Amino acid sequence: MKITRFETFAVPPRWLMCRIETDDGLVGWGEPVVEGRADTVRTAVHELADQFLIGADPLRVEDHWQLMTKGSFYRGGPVLSSAVAGLDQALWDIAGQAYDAPVHQLLGGPVRERVRAYCWVGGDEPAELRDQIAEQAAAGFTAVKMNGAGRTNRLPTVAELDGIAARASVAREVLGPEGDFAVDFHGRFTVAGAVRAAAALEPYGPMFVEEPVLPEYTHRIGRVVESTTTPVATGERLYSRTEVLPALRSGVAVVQPDLSHAGGISESRRIASLAETFDALVAPHCPLGPIALAASLQLAFCTPNFLIQEQSIGIHYNNGSELLDYVADPEVFRFHAGHFARPTLPGLGVRIDEKAVRAADGSAASWHNPVWRHGDGSFAEW
Structure with missing residues (x-):
């Protein structure tokens, strides 16, 4: 079996998808995108696929990953x-x-029958x-x-700290002692500011506080960890085991x-295994489309040390298009008491509506985050 063709599709609201086709008719889908830099990633996808994948055996997934990540002198970065991520997803889809x-069967089989999910509820404006x-x-x-705060000073004022606490108080009141809420700081604080903000949240028992400092200050995140009993989470802007290791x-x-x-x-998968050796849990970041979620x-x-799954169905970013618009059978993403059931279809477990993807390609202006x-x-910081 050989890879004969690849394509990319930029679709609303802000997603990039890739399609890999083989000479025996198998098709794999991936979602390679940096939100706000889809056009740049699209170029990188084509460069990698042209250089390493056309004419190759798609089932050599690990070998392709090694070549795509290490086959050029300048490596890494989002x-x-x-670009590698989306192509890797598509190769696993073909392998399955x-x-x-299903891919999870190829990776050792299931360790659970349902996956708990959470949804995003705002917080910039409470x-x-x-x-x-x-x-x-x-x-x-x-x-x-939810976000812990909107636009805020990197060293928060007393009023801003009161606002953070007020948001958490509302969440705890509505959810009760059995529910969970996580608070995302988006790296909007300095280390000292994050320590103060975490202290303001502590009485309300959040599930975790996310990205209290920017990824470039990961070497200082231990100061926040040591200051609070609230679990600290990070990693959406860390792209490899070597970048995650200092946080762990x-x-x-x-x-x-x-x-x-x-x-x-x-x-x-390797990041999750590394985290297990530090007794840390995994909560994959995913405010994206159907392939990334699949x-x-x-x-x-x-993954034994999995905690909870982010998902973007109905999220405010999805203006003009929705995750389920590109899925032929949305049943795989149906919620069951806040959980996803285990997918059983081969590959990534989702059927992409190719006609809808092709029709949507290029129909929306490039998305960029607010400044x-x-x-x-x-x-x-946004």
Whole structure:
């Protein structure tokens, strides 16, 4: 079996998909994207596929991963790693179809029969937070995630700390003692600011506080870990085992590889195994499309130290298009009391609606994240 063709599709709201075809008719799908840099990643996907994949045996998944990540002198970074990630997903999709098994079966088999999921409920502007959380709880979700603050000073004021605590208080009140909420700081604070913000959250028992400092300050995240009883999570902007290792050595409780950024299924699987040696849990980052979610679920079902799965069905980013718009059979993503059931179809376990993908390709302008500024005009973390 040989790879004969590959294509990429930029589809609304902000996703990039890739399609790999073989000479015996098998087709694999992947989702290689950096949000806000889809066009750049698309170029990298074509460069990698042209150089390493056309004419090759698709079942040599590990060998392809090694070549795509190490076959050039300049390596790493989110663009290259995300390009590799989508192609890796597509290769695993083909492998599962060739062996007539879901990917999680090829990785050792399932360790659970359902996967707990959470949904995002805002938090930048807290006015509607109570209703948003109540709506998700009524839909059967037992966990949500929200931003700890909107635009904020890197060293938060007393008023900003009070706002963080007020959001957490609402979440705990609505969810009760049995529910969980996670708080995302998006690296908006300094180390000292994150310590103060974590202290403000502690009375409300969040499941974890996410990305309290920027990834470039991972070597300092241990200061936050040591300051609080709240579990600390990070990893959506870390793209390899070597980048995750300092966070684990600093004592983070949860790592969050994004399977469309961190080298795909192959590297995210290794990140999860590395985390297990530090007694850390895995909660894959996934505010993306159906292929990224399908790949994440394959990892979740075969990972002993898995915690919870992010998913973007109905998220506010999905303006003009929705995750399920590109799925031929949405049943695989149906929620059962806030959980996903184990997929049984071969490969990634999801059937992509190719007609819908082709029709949507190029139909939306490139998405870029907002740029925030402080009151004095200086740059603010989004």
